[in-house]
Amino acid sequence: MAKSDDGIRILQGLLVFGNVVIGMCGIALTAECIFFVSDPHGLYPLLEATENDDIYAAAWIGIFVGFALFALSILGIIGVIKSNRTLLLVYIILMLITYAFEMASCITAATHRDFLTPNLFLKQMLERYQNSETENNNDNLMAERVMETWNKLMLQNQCCGVQGPSDWQEYTSAFRSTHSDADFPWPRNCCVLDARGSPVNLDGCKLGVQGYYNSNGCYDAISGPMNTYAWGVAWFGFAILCWTFCVLLGTMFYWSRIEY
Amino acid sequence: RPHSCPRHPGARTMLPLLLLLLLATAHGLNTIQYTPTLASSSLGGLITASTFTLEQPRCVFPEDPSNAVIWLVVAVPEAVPTFNDSVEPGSPERAFQRFPSSAPAYMTLNTTLLNYPCPKRPGDITVLRVGSETRCTKDDSRPTCNGPLPGPGPYRVKFISLNGSVPVAQTFWSEPITLRTAKPLGDIPATGSGHSASMIALTSILSILFAILLAGLVAMLAFWGSDTYGGSSTFSKPEAVTVRRYNTHHVYDQPAARL
Numbered sequence: 001m002a003k004s005d006d007g008i009r010i011l012q013g014l015l016v017f018g019n020v021v022i023g024m025c026g027i028a029l030t031a032e033c034i035f036f037v038s039d040p041h042g043l044y045p046l047l048e049a050t051e052n053d054d055i056y057a058a059a060w061i062g063i064f065v066g067f068a069l070f071a072l073s074i075l076g077i078i079g080v081i082k083s084n085r086t087l088l089l090v091y092i093i094l095m096l097i098t099y100a101f102e103m104a105s106c107i108t109a110a111t112h113r114d115f116l117t118p119n120l121f122l123k124q125m126l127e128r129y130q131n132s133e134t135e136n137n138n139d140n141l142m143a144e145r146v147m148e149t150w151n152k153l154m155l156q157n158q159c160c161g162v163q164g165p166s167d168w169q170e171y172t173s174a175f176r177s178t179h180s181d182a183d184f185p186w187p188r189n190c191c192v193l194d195a196r197g198s199p200v201n202l203d204g205c206k207l208g209v210q211g212y213y214n215s216n217g218c219y220d221a222i223s224g225p226m227n228t229y230a231w232g233v234a235w236f237g238f239a240i241l242c243w244t245f246c247v248l249l250g251t252m253f254y255w256s257r258i259e260y
Numbered sequence: 261r262p263h264s265c266p267r268h269p270g271a272r273t274m275l276p277l278l279l280l281l282l283l284a285t286a287h288g289l290n291t292i293q294y295t296p297t298l299a300s301s302s303l304g305g306l307i308t309a310s311t312f313t314l315e316q317p318r319c320v321f322p323e324d325p326s327n328a329v330i331w332l333v334v335a336v337p338e339a340v341p342t343f344n345d346s347v348e349p350g351s352p353e354r355a356f357q358r359f360p361s362s363a364p365a366y367m368t369l370n371t372t373l374l375n376y377p378c379p380k381r382p383g384d385i386t387v388l389r390v391g392s393e394t395r396c397t398k399d400d401s402r403p404t405c406n407g408p409l410p411g412p413g414p415y416r417v418k419f420i421s422l423n424g425s426v427p428v429a430q431t432f433w434s435e436p437i438t439l440r441t442a443k444p445l446g447d448i449p450a451t452g453s454g455h456s457a458s459m460i461a462l463t464s465i466l467s468i469l470f471a472i473l474l475a476g477l478v479a480m481l482a483f484w485g486s487d488t489y490g491g492s493s494t495f496s497k498p499e500a501v502t503v504r505r506y507n508t509h510h511v512y513d514q515p516a517a518r519l
Contacts, residue, residue, distance in 0.1 A: 092480070096473060103466045110459040123448045165304055172442045181309040182391050182408035207313060207389060208304020215304055238462055245469045252476045256483055 011254055012080055018247035019076040025240045026069030032232055033062035041225040042152060045145035050124050052116065055226070058109035058233050065102045069240070072098060076251065088255045095248055099241060106237040113230035118219050122162040125150060126173035130187070150218075151189050159218040160190035165208070167217070190214050289345060289427050294320045296332075296417050296434040299387040309440050310408035311391030317419050318386055319378035321429055328421045328428055330376070332369040334390065334409075337416050337436050339364030345420060345427045355403035356396075360410065367420075368406045390417070412439040 036059040047053040072095050079087035128146040154160055161167035165186040168175065175187060183206075191205035191213050199205050204212030298306060299313045306313050314332075321330060331349055347353050349367035356366040369388055380386055396405035409415065414436035421429040 089480075092477060096477060099470060099473065103470055106466060107459075107463050110462050111455065114454070114456050114459055119448050119450065123445065123450055126445050126448075169308055169440055170443060171448065172445050176442065180394055180408065182311050182394050185305045185308045185311075203389075204385075206305055206392070207385075207387065208306065209385060210302065210304075213304060234459075234462060238466065241466060241469065245473060248473055249476060252480050256480060 008254075008257065011250065012083075015080045015247065015250050015254060016077050018243070018250065019073040019080070022076075022240070022244055022247060023070045023073035025243070026066040026073065028066070029069070029236060029240060030063050030066030032236060033059040033066065036229045036232065037063065042149060043222060043225060045142070045149045046121065046124065046222065047116075047226075049128060049142050049146045050120055052112060052120070054108050054112040055230050055233070058105040058112070059229065061101055061105040061108075062233050062237065065098055065105060065237075068094075068098045068101075069244075076247075080251070080254065083258050085255060085258050088251060088258075092248060092251055092255065095244065099244060099248075102237050102241055106234045106241070109230045109233040109237075113227065113234070116223065116226055118162050118223075121219065121222060122167060122171075125162060126167070126171055126175070128174065130175040130178060153218050153221055154187075154189045154214065155193070157216075157218060157221040158192075158214045159216045159221055160186055160214040161217055162219050162222075163217040164215060165190050165213065186213070290322075290429040292320055292429055292431050294419075294431040296419060296431060298437065303387070307437070307439055308391075309412070309442055310410075311389055312409075312415075312437055312439060314388045314390060314417065314434075316376055316386040316388055317431065318376050318380045320419070320431065321373055321376070321421050323373070325423050325428065326373060328423045329370050329372055330419055330421045331367045332388065332390070332417060333365055333367050333420055334359070334415055334417050335365030335433075336360050337414060340416055340433050345430065348425050349422070350403045352403070355400070356405045356407050357398065357400050357403065366403070368404050370404060409439060412441045414438040 037056060039056075044053065044056065047055065072091060075087065076091045076095070078084075079091050124146070128143045129150055130147060168186040168190075169181075175184075179187075185206055185208070188199060188205075191199035191202065192211065194200050199212070201209075201212045208215075294317065296317065297315050299315050300306075303313060305311070317330065321328070333343075335343060343365060349370065352358065353363055354365060354367045355363050356368060359366045369390070390406060391408040393406040394408060396402040397407040399405065416433045416436055418433045419431045420427055
Protein backbone atom coordinates (compact mmCIF):
# COMPACT_ATOMS: atom_id res chain seq x y z
CA MET A 1 0.00 0.00 0.00
CA ALA A 2 2.81 2.33 0.94
CA LYS A 3 4.58 1.65 -2.31
CA SER A 4 1.46 2.43 -4.31
CA ASP A 5 0.98 5.53 -2.22
CA ASP A 6 4.50 6.61 -3.07
CA GLY A 7 3.84 5.92 -6.71
CA ILE A 8 0.77 8.07 -6.62
CA ARG A 9 2.65 10.83 -4.87
CA ILE A 10 5.31 10.72 -7.55
CA LEU A 11 2.65 10.85 -10.25
CA GLN A 12 1.03 13.81 -8.53
CA GLY A 13 4.36 15.57 -8.35
CA LEU A 14 5.06 14.91 -11.99
CA LEU A 15 1.64 16.13 -13.05
CA VAL A 16 2.02 19.32 -11.04
CA PHE A 17 5.43 19.86 -12.60
CA GLY A 18 4.04 19.13 -16.06
CA ASN A 19 1.26 21.64 -15.58
CA VAL A 20 3.68 24.29 -14.38
CA VAL A 21 5.69 23.83 -17.55
CA ILE A 22 2.52 24.02 -19.65
CA GLY A 23 1.55 27.26 -17.93
CA MET A 24 4.91 28.85 -18.59
CA CYS A 25 4.96 27.67 -22.19
CA GLY A 26 1.48 29.07 -22.64
CA ILE A 27 2.67 32.49 -21.57
CA ALA A 28 5.71 32.19 -23.82
CA LEU A 29 3.49 31.21 -26.76
CA THR A 30 1.24 34.20 -26.16
CA ALA A 31 4.20 36.53 -26.01
CA GLU A 32 5.76 35.08 -29.16
CA CYS A 33 2.52 35.30 -31.12
CA ILE A 34 1.88 38.88 -30.00
CA PHE A 35 5.36 39.71 -31.27
CA PHE A 36 4.64 38.14 -34.65
CA VAL A 37 1.25 39.77 -35.01
CA SER A 38 2.78 43.17 -34.29
CA ASP A 39 4.73 42.67 -37.55
CA PRO A 40 8.04 44.32 -36.72
CA HIS A 41 9.33 43.87 -40.27
CA GLY A 42 6.29 45.43 -41.87
CA LEU A 43 5.67 42.54 -44.23
CA TYR A 44 1.95 42.07 -43.60
CA PRO A 45 0.79 44.17 -46.60
CA LEU A 46 2.69 41.88 -48.94
CA LEU A 47 0.96 38.81 -47.58
CA GLU A 48 -2.39 40.51 -47.53
CA ALA A 49 -2.02 41.36 -51.21
CA THR A 50 -1.25 37.76 -52.10
CA GLU A 51 -4.35 36.71 -50.14
CA ASN A 52 -2.14 34.38 -48.22
CA ASP A 53 -2.07 35.85 -44.77
CA ASP A 54 -3.10 32.74 -42.85
CA ILE A 55 0.18 32.70 -41.01
CA TYR A 56 -1.11 35.72 -39.14
CA ALA A 57 -4.36 33.89 -38.41
CA ALA A 58 -2.30 31.07 -36.93
CA ALA A 59 -0.46 33.58 -34.76
CA TRP A 60 -3.75 35.07 -33.53
CA ILE A 61 -5.00 31.62 -32.55
CA GLY A 62 -1.69 31.12 -30.78
CA ILE A 63 -2.28 34.14 -28.58
CA PHE A 64 -5.57 32.79 -27.25
CA VAL A 65 -4.32 29.24 -26.97
CA GLY A 66 -1.43 30.47 -24.87
CA PHE A 67 -3.79 32.15 -22.39
CA ALA A 68 -6.00 29.10 -22.30
CA LEU A 69 -3.04 26.84 -21.59
CA PHE A 70 -1.98 29.05 -18.72
CA ALA A 71 -5.44 29.11 -17.15
CA LEU A 72 -5.98 25.40 -17.65
CA SER A 73 -2.62 24.53 -16.16
CA ILE A 74 -3.66 26.28 -12.94
CA LEU A 75 -6.91 24.33 -12.97
CA GLY A 76 -4.94 21.16 -13.52
CA ILE A 77 -2.63 21.81 -10.60
CA ILE A 78 -5.58 22.41 -8.28
CA GLY A 79 -7.35 19.33 -9.55
CA VAL A 80 -4.33 17.08 -9.09
CA ILE A 81 -3.57 18.28 -5.59
CA LYS A 82 -7.20 17.98 -4.48
CA SER A 83 -7.63 14.72 -6.43
CA ASN A 84 -11.05 15.93 -7.49
CA ARG A 85 -12.53 13.82 -10.28
CA THR A 86 -14.86 16.50 -11.59
CA LEU A 87 -12.20 19.15 -11.76
CA LEU A 88 -9.86 16.82 -13.54
CA LEU A 89 -12.51 15.76 -16.04
CA VAL A 90 -13.27 19.39 -16.85
CA TYR A 91 -9.56 19.99 -17.14
CA ILE A 92 -9.06 17.11 -19.55
CA ILE A 93 -11.95 18.06 -21.82
CA LEU A 94 -10.99 21.74 -21.98
CA MET A 95 -7.38 20.78 -22.60
CA LEU A 96 -8.43 18.62 -25.51
CA ILE A 97 -10.33 21.50 -27.06
CA THR A 98 -7.32 23.76 -26.62
CA TYR A 99 -5.16 21.01 -28.08
CA ALA A 100 -7.33 20.89 -31.18
CA PHE A 101 -7.07 24.65 -31.69
CA GLU A 102 -3.33 24.67 -31.23
CA MET A 103 -3.04 21.81 -33.68
CA ALA A 104 -4.96 23.83 -36.22
CA SER A 105 -2.67 26.80 -35.67
CA CYS A 106 0.51 24.75 -36.13
CA ILE A 107 -0.68 23.02 -39.25
CA THR A 108 -1.91 26.29 -40.77
CA ALA A 109 1.39 28.02 -40.12
CA ALA A 110 3.42 25.17 -41.57
CA THR A 111 1.20 24.74 -44.64
CA HIS A 112 1.06 28.39 -45.52
CA ARG A 113 4.77 28.82 -45.14
CA ASP A 114 5.08 26.43 -48.06
CA PHE A 115 3.01 28.73 -50.25
CA LEU A 116 5.42 31.63 -49.91
CA THR A 117 7.60 31.04 -52.97
CA PRO A 118 9.65 33.66 -54.86
CA ASN A 119 7.26 33.45 -57.81
CA LEU A 120 4.33 34.43 -55.61
CA PHE A 121 6.00 37.64 -54.52
CA LEU A 122 7.39 38.28 -57.99
CA LYS A 123 3.97 38.13 -59.58
CA GLN A 124 2.44 40.33 -56.93
CA MET A 125 5.23 42.89 -57.14
CA LEU A 126 5.03 43.13 -60.92
CA GLU A 127 1.26 43.45 -60.82
CA ARG A 128 0.92 45.97 -58.05
CA TYR A 129 4.03 48.06 -57.84
CA GLN A 130 3.23 51.51 -59.21
CA ASN A 131 -0.14 50.42 -60.48
CA SER A 132 -2.11 53.58 -61.00
CA GLU A 133 -5.07 52.00 -62.78
CA THR A 134 -6.97 49.86 -60.34
CA GLU A 135 -10.38 48.31 -60.36
CA ASN A 136 -11.82 49.53 -57.13
CA ASN A 137 -10.94 51.51 -54.04
CA ASN A 138 -9.98 48.48 -52.04
CA ASP A 139 -7.43 47.47 -54.62
CA ASN A 140 -6.05 51.00 -54.73
CA LEU A 141 -5.40 51.08 -51.01
CA MET A 142 -3.80 47.68 -51.16
CA ALA A 143 -1.62 48.69 -54.11
CA GLU A 144 -0.45 51.78 -52.23
CA ARG A 145 0.44 49.73 -49.19
CA VAL A 146 2.27 47.20 -51.35
CA MET A 147 4.26 50.00 -52.96
CA GLU A 148 5.14 51.54 -49.61
CA THR A 149 6.24 48.16 -48.28
CA TRP A 150 8.41 47.46 -51.32
CA ASN A 151 9.97 50.91 -51.21
CA LYS A 152 10.76 50.53 -47.53
CA LEU A 153 12.16 47.04 -48.12
CA MET A 154 14.38 48.17 -50.98
CA LEU A 155 15.67 51.11 -49.02
CA GLN A 156 16.34 49.29 -45.76
CA ASN A 157 17.84 46.13 -47.21
CA GLN A 158 19.61 47.65 -50.23
CA CYS A 159 17.91 45.27 -52.57
CA CYS A 160 15.87 45.44 -55.75
CA GLY A 161 13.10 43.24 -57.07
CA VAL A 162 12.53 39.71 -55.83
CA GLN A 163 15.48 37.94 -57.43
CA GLY A 164 17.30 41.05 -58.67
CA PRO A 165 16.82 44.15 -60.83
CA SER A 166 16.59 41.90 -63.87
CA ASP A 167 13.05 41.02 -62.74
CA TRP A 168 11.98 44.38 -64.10
CA GLN A 169 13.65 43.63 -67.42
CA GLU A 170 12.55 40.06 -67.86
CA TYR A 171 8.83 40.51 -67.37
CA THR A 172 6.21 43.04 -68.29
CA SER A 173 4.78 44.86 -65.32
CA ALA A 174 2.48 47.65 -64.22
CA PHE A 175 5.57 49.72 -63.60
CA ARG A 176 6.82 49.19 -67.14
CA SER A 177 3.52 50.37 -68.61
CA THR A 178 3.90 53.78 -66.98
CA HIS A 179 7.67 54.22 -67.04
CA SER A 180 9.81 53.96 -70.16
CA ASP A 181 12.50 51.35 -70.26
CA ALA A 182 15.22 53.80 -71.29
CA ASP A 183 14.60 56.19 -68.39
CA PHE A 184 13.71 53.57 -65.81
CA PRO A 185 15.26 50.17 -66.49
CA TRP A 186 14.26 49.58 -62.84
CA PRO A 187 12.54 51.75 -60.26
CA ARG A 188 14.41 54.67 -58.77
CA ASN A 189 14.40 53.02 -55.36
CA CYS A 190 16.76 50.39 -56.74
CA CYS A 191 19.44 53.07 -57.04
CA VAL A 192 21.78 53.84 -54.19
CA LEU A 193 20.18 56.92 -52.69
CA ASP A 194 21.83 59.72 -50.77
CA ALA A 195 20.56 61.25 -47.54
CA ARG A 196 17.97 63.33 -49.36
CA GLY A 197 16.53 60.40 -51.24
CA SER A 198 17.88 61.13 -54.70
CA PRO A 199 20.17 58.75 -56.59
CA VAL A 200 23.87 59.21 -55.99
CA ASN A 201 24.63 58.71 -59.68
CA LEU A 202 21.58 58.40 -61.88
CA ASP A 203 23.47 57.43 -65.03
CA GLY A 204 25.45 54.85 -63.12
CA CYS A 205 22.23 53.47 -61.76
CA LYS A 206 20.60 53.26 -65.19
CA LEU A 207 23.69 51.57 -66.62
CA GLY A 208 23.78 49.11 -63.79
CA VAL A 209 27.21 49.92 -62.42
CA GLN A 210 28.03 48.10 -59.20
CA GLY A 211 27.90 50.50 -56.32
CA TYR A 212 25.30 52.81 -57.83
CA TYR A 213 22.42 50.39 -57.82
CA ASN A 214 21.24 47.49 -55.65
CA SER A 215 21.96 44.29 -57.46
CA ASN A 216 20.62 41.86 -54.84
CA GLY A 217 17.11 40.54 -54.73
CA CYS A 218 14.80 41.21 -51.80
CA TYR A 219 13.56 37.65 -51.44
CA ASP A 220 15.93 36.86 -48.59
CA ALA A 221 14.75 39.88 -46.68
CA ILE A 222 11.17 38.67 -47.02
CA SER A 223 11.55 34.96 -46.56
CA GLY A 224 13.85 35.25 -43.54
CA PRO A 225 11.30 36.85 -41.22
CA MET A 226 8.46 34.83 -42.72
CA ASN A 227 10.27 31.61 -41.98
CA THR A 228 10.91 32.75 -38.44
CA TYR A 229 7.24 33.56 -37.91
CA ALA A 230 5.95 30.36 -39.43
CA TRP A 231 8.41 28.03 -37.81
CA GLY A 232 8.14 29.88 -34.51
CA VAL A 233 4.43 29.31 -34.38
CA ALA A 234 4.46 25.83 -35.88
CA TRP A 235 7.38 24.19 -34.13
CA PHE A 236 7.05 25.82 -30.74
CA GLY A 237 3.40 24.87 -30.80
CA PHE A 238 4.38 21.34 -31.77
CA ALA A 239 6.76 21.09 -28.83
CA ILE A 240 4.10 22.35 -26.43
CA LEU A 241 1.62 19.87 -27.81
CA CYS A 242 3.97 16.94 -27.39
CA TRP A 243 4.56 17.87 -23.77
CA THR A 244 0.84 18.45 -23.23
CA PHE A 245 0.16 15.03 -24.71
CA CYS A 246 2.30 13.38 -22.04
CA VAL A 247 0.76 15.43 -19.25
CA LEU A 248 -2.75 14.67 -20.44
CA LEU A 249 -2.08 10.95 -20.66
CA GLY A 250 -0.69 11.06 -17.15
CA THR A 251 -3.72 13.01 -15.96
CA MET A 252 -6.10 10.51 -17.53
CA PHE A 253 -4.28 7.68 -15.81
CA TYR A 254 -4.34 9.55 -12.48
CA TRP A 255 -8.04 10.29 -12.90
CA SER A 256 -8.83 6.64 -13.44
CA ARG A 257 -7.00 5.75 -10.24
CA ILE A 258 -8.93 8.13 -7.97
CA GLU A 259 -11.56 6.32 -5.99
CA TYR A 260 -14.78 8.20 -5.86
CA ARG B 261 52.24 60.91 -135.11
CA PRO B 262 53.53 62.06 -131.62
CA HIS B 263 54.48 58.61 -130.40
CA SER B 264 53.67 55.09 -131.32
CA CYS B 265 53.83 53.29 -128.01
CA PRO B 266 52.03 49.99 -128.33
CA ARG B 267 48.98 49.97 -126.07
CA HIS B 268 47.81 46.97 -124.10
CA PRO B 269 44.40 45.90 -125.42
CA GLY B 270 42.82 45.92 -121.89
CA ALA B 271 44.24 49.35 -121.10
CA ARG B 272 40.97 50.95 -122.12
CA THR B 273 39.08 49.25 -119.23
CA MET B 274 42.00 49.58 -116.85
CA LEU B 275 42.00 53.34 -117.01
CA PRO B 276 38.45 53.89 -115.73
CA LEU B 277 39.14 51.37 -113.00
CA LEU B 278 42.29 53.21 -112.03
CA LEU B 279 40.40 56.48 -112.02
CA LEU B 280 37.72 54.95 -109.79
CA LEU B 281 40.34 53.71 -107.37
CA LEU B 282 41.91 57.14 -107.35
CA LEU B 283 38.51 58.67 -106.63
CA ALA B 284 37.94 56.31 -103.77
CA THR B 285 41.25 57.05 -102.13
CA ALA B 286 40.70 60.73 -102.86
CA HIS B 287 37.37 60.24 -100.97
CA GLY B 288 39.70 59.08 -98.21
CA LEU B 289 37.41 56.45 -96.56
CA ASN B 290 39.93 54.59 -94.50
CA THR B 291 38.61 51.37 -92.89
CA ILE B 292 40.05 50.93 -89.42
CA GLN B 293 40.53 47.42 -88.10
CA TYR B 294 38.16 47.78 -85.19
CA THR B 295 34.77 46.18 -84.50
CA PRO B 296 32.45 48.03 -82.15
CA THR B 297 31.65 45.82 -79.17
CA LEU B 298 29.27 45.86 -76.26
CA ALA B 299 30.68 47.09 -72.96
CA SER B 300 31.65 44.83 -70.09
CA SER B 301 29.00 42.32 -69.05
CA SER B 302 29.37 43.31 -65.40
CA LEU B 303 27.02 46.19 -66.14
CA GLY B 304 23.51 45.29 -65.08
CA GLY B 305 21.92 47.46 -67.72
CA LEU B 306 24.14 46.40 -70.61
CA ILE B 307 21.21 45.42 -72.78
CA THR B 308 17.67 46.43 -71.90
CA ALA B 309 14.50 46.38 -73.96
CA SER B 310 15.29 49.62 -75.76
CA THR B 311 18.90 50.52 -75.02
CA PHE B 312 22.33 48.95 -75.25
CA THR B 313 25.77 50.05 -74.21
CA LEU B 314 28.90 50.06 -76.36
CA GLU B 315 32.54 50.49 -75.53
CA GLN B 316 33.84 53.88 -76.53
CA PRO B 317 36.19 53.79 -79.56
CA ARG B 318 39.27 54.87 -77.62
CA CYS B 319 42.63 54.80 -79.39
CA VAL B 320 40.88 53.74 -82.58
CA PHE B 321 40.68 56.79 -84.81
CA PRO B 322 43.87 58.52 -86.00
CA GLU B 323 44.74 61.92 -84.58
CA ASP B 324 44.63 63.45 -88.00
CA PRO B 325 42.44 65.29 -88.91
CA SER B 326 41.98 66.48 -85.33
CA ASN B 327 38.73 68.29 -85.94
CA ALA B 328 36.97 65.27 -87.39
CA VAL B 329 33.61 64.41 -85.87
CA ILE B 330 32.96 60.79 -85.02
CA TRP B 331 29.42 59.54 -85.49
CA LEU B 332 27.74 56.31 -84.51
CA VAL B 333 25.68 54.64 -87.21
CA VAL B 334 22.89 52.32 -86.13
CA ALA B 335 21.34 50.23 -88.88
CA VAL B 336 19.17 47.23 -89.42
CA PRO B 337 21.27 44.31 -90.73
CA GLU B 338 19.53 44.41 -94.14
CA ALA B 339 20.83 47.92 -94.77
CA VAL B 340 24.47 47.04 -94.14
CA PRO B 341 25.50 45.81 -97.61
CA THR B 342 23.99 48.82 -99.39
CA PHE B 343 24.97 51.44 -96.87
CA ASN B 344 25.97 54.74 -98.45
CA ASP B 345 28.60 56.51 -96.38
CA SER B 346 28.24 59.88 -98.00
CA VAL B 347 24.66 60.55 -96.91
CA GLU B 348 24.86 63.40 -94.46
CA PRO B 349 23.79 62.90 -90.86
CA GLY B 350 20.61 64.76 -90.06
CA SER B 351 19.17 64.23 -93.50
CA PRO B 352 15.75 62.52 -93.69
CA GLU B 353 17.38 59.29 -94.84
CA ARG B 354 19.31 59.20 -91.60
CA ALA B 355 16.73 60.64 -89.19
CA PHE B 356 16.16 58.75 -85.94
CA GLN B 357 12.46 59.52 -85.96
CA ARG B 358 12.05 57.65 -89.26
CA PHE B 359 14.00 54.63 -88.18
CA PRO B 360 13.50 51.83 -89.14
CA SER B 361 10.46 52.24 -91.39
CA SER B 362 11.61 54.86 -93.88
CA ALA B 363 15.21 55.27 -92.81
CA PRO B 364 17.12 51.98 -92.60
CA ALA B 365 19.86 53.59 -90.53
CA TYR B 366 20.39 56.63 -88.36
CA MET B 367 23.42 58.50 -87.13
CA THR B 368 23.82 59.86 -83.65
CA LEU B 369 26.20 60.40 -80.72
CA ASN B 370 28.44 62.77 -82.62
CA THR B 371 31.51 63.97 -80.82
CA THR B 372 35.08 65.09 -81.55
CA LEU B 373 38.16 63.04 -80.90
CA LEU B 374 38.80 65.13 -77.79
CA ASN B 375 36.10 63.18 -75.99
CA TYR B 376 37.82 59.91 -76.71
CA PRO B 377 41.26 60.63 -75.26
CA CYS B 378 43.94 58.04 -75.73
CA PRO B 379 45.26 56.28 -73.74
CA LYS B 380 42.31 55.33 -71.62
CA ARG B 381 42.71 56.03 -67.89
CA PRO B 382 42.51 52.75 -65.99
CA GLY B 383 39.41 52.55 -63.81
CA ASP B 384 37.36 54.84 -66.02
CA ILE B 385 34.07 53.52 -67.25
CA THR B 386 34.19 54.40 -70.93
CA VAL B 387 30.85 53.51 -72.41
CA LEU B 388 28.30 54.86 -74.81
CA ARG B 389 24.67 54.25 -73.93
CA VAL B 390 22.65 54.03 -77.10
CA GLY B 391 19.03 54.98 -76.49
CA SER B 392 19.34 57.19 -73.45
CA GLU B 393 17.73 60.39 -74.75
CA THR B 394 14.00 60.08 -74.34
CA ARG B 395 12.99 63.70 -74.77
CA CYS B 396 13.62 64.00 -78.49
CA THR B 397 12.05 60.70 -79.55
CA LYS B 398 9.20 62.39 -81.40
CA ASP B 399 10.94 65.67 -82.14
CA ASP B 400 11.48 65.87 -85.89
CA SER B 401 13.79 68.84 -85.49
CA ARG B 402 16.31 66.57 -83.80
CA PRO B 403 17.07 63.89 -86.39
CA THR B 404 20.33 62.96 -84.65
CA CYS B 405 18.52 62.11 -81.43
CA ASN B 406 19.98 59.23 -79.41
CA GLY B 407 16.54 57.92 -78.73
CA PRO B 408 15.43 54.54 -77.38
CA LEU B 409 15.40 51.85 -80.01
CA PRO B 410 11.94 51.02 -81.27
CA GLY B 411 12.17 47.25 -81.14
CA PRO B 412 14.28 44.34 -80.02
CA GLY B 413 16.33 44.42 -83.24
CA PRO B 414 18.78 42.99 -84.16
CA TYR B 415 20.88 46.04 -85.00
CA ARG B 416 24.39 46.57 -86.33
CA VAL B 417 26.50 49.61 -85.55
CA LYS B 418 29.70 51.19 -86.75
CA PHE B 419 31.63 54.36 -86.10
CA ILE B 420 32.35 56.78 -88.91
CA SER B 421 34.52 59.86 -88.83
CA LEU B 422 33.48 62.88 -90.88
CA ASN B 423 35.62 65.87 -91.77
CA GLY B 424 32.99 68.49 -92.47
CA SER B 425 30.60 66.46 -94.55
CA VAL B 426 33.19 64.15 -96.08
CA PRO B 427 33.62 60.72 -94.52
CA VAL B 428 37.23 60.11 -93.59
CA ALA B 429 37.39 56.85 -91.70
CA GLN B 430 35.09 54.08 -90.61
CA THR B 431 35.28 50.97 -88.46
CA PHE B 432 33.90 47.56 -89.25
CA TRP B 433 30.26 46.81 -88.70
CA SER B 434 29.55 45.17 -85.36
CA GLU B 435 27.97 41.79 -84.83
CA PRO B 436 24.16 41.92 -84.73
CA ILE B 437 22.97 43.15 -81.33
CA THR B 438 19.62 41.84 -80.15
CA LEU B 439 17.81 43.56 -77.31
CA ARG B 440 15.74 41.99 -74.54
CA THR B 441 12.11 41.09 -74.93
CA ALA B 442 10.06 41.08 -71.76
CA LYS B 443 8.04 37.95 -71.09
CA PRO B 444 4.40 38.48 -70.25
CA LEU B 445 3.49 38.60 -66.58
CA GLY B 446 1.06 35.74 -66.90
CA ASP B 447 3.90 33.36 -67.69
CA ILE B 448 5.02 33.27 -64.09
CA PRO B 449 3.69 30.05 -62.57
CA ALA B 450 1.62 30.98 -59.56
CA THR B 451 1.23 27.56 -57.99
CA GLY B 452 3.14 26.76 -54.85
CA SER B 453 5.94 24.31 -54.62
CA GLY B 454 3.93 21.63 -52.88
CA HIS B 455 4.19 20.53 -49.28
CA SER B 456 7.50 20.25 -47.55
CA ALA B 457 8.50 17.15 -45.61
CA SER B 458 8.49 18.94 -42.27
CA MET B 459 4.94 20.10 -42.71
CA ILE B 460 3.78 16.57 -43.51
CA ALA B 461 5.66 15.17 -40.50
CA LEU B 462 4.20 17.81 -38.21
CA THR B 463 0.65 17.21 -39.39
CA SER B 464 0.81 13.46 -39.15
CA ILE B 465 2.46 13.34 -35.73
CA LEU B 466 0.00 15.82 -34.26
CA SER B 467 -2.95 13.96 -35.72
CA ILE B 468 -1.76 10.67 -34.26
CA LEU B 469 -1.22 12.20 -30.82
CA PHE B 470 -4.65 13.81 -30.90
CA ALA B 471 -6.22 10.50 -31.88
CA ILE B 472 -4.53 8.75 -28.98
CA LEU B 473 -5.79 11.42 -26.58
CA LEU B 474 -9.33 11.09 -27.85
CA ALA B 475 -9.12 7.33 -27.46
CA GLY B 476 -7.87 7.85 -23.91
CA LEU B 477 -10.77 10.17 -23.18
CA VAL B 478 -13.26 7.61 -24.47
CA ALA B 479 -11.64 4.89 -22.34
CA MET B 480 -11.79 7.17 -19.33
CA LEU B 481 -15.47 7.90 -19.78
CA ALA B 482 -16.18 4.21 -20.30
CA PHE B 483 -14.60 3.45 -16.95
CA TRP B 484 -16.48 6.21 -15.23
CA GLY B 485 -19.50 3.97 -15.08
CA SER B 486 -17.60 1.30 -13.14
CA ASP B 487 -16.57 2.85 -9.85
CA THR B 488 -15.19 -0.34 -8.41
CA TYR B 489 -12.39 -0.81 -10.89
CA GLY B 490 -9.12 -2.29 -9.65
CA GLY B 491 -9.64 -2.60 -5.88
CA SER B 492 -6.09 -2.92 -4.66
CA SER B 493 -4.46 -0.28 -6.84
CA THR B 494 -6.95 2.50 -6.27
CA PHE B 495 -6.31 4.81 -3.44
CA SER B 496 -8.70 6.60 -1.23
CA LYS B 497 -8.73 10.21 -0.62
CA PRO B 498 -7.36 10.85 2.86
CA GLU B 499 -10.50 11.17 4.99
CA ALA B 500 -10.77 13.18 8.15
CA VAL B 501 -10.79 10.61 10.97
CA THR B 502 -12.04 11.68 14.39
CA VAL B 503 -11.02 9.74 17.41
CA ARG B 504 -13.41 9.68 20.32
CA ARG B 505 -11.97 9.19 23.74
CA TYR B 506 -13.93 6.38 25.41
CA ASN B 507 -14.01 7.03 29.13
CA THR B 508 -14.88 4.02 31.28
CA HIS B 509 -15.80 5.75 34.56
CA HIS B 510 -16.78 2.60 36.51
CA VAL B 511 -13.13 1.36 36.51
CA TYR B 512 -12.23 4.16 38.96
CA ASP B 513 -15.18 3.25 41.25
CA GLN B 514 -14.03 -0.37 41.80
CA PRO B 515 -11.27 0.12 44.41
CA ALA B 516 -13.69 2.19 46.58
CA ALA B 517 -16.20 -0.74 46.70
CA ARG B 518 -13.63 -3.35 47.97
CA LEU B 519 -12.66 -1.41 51.00
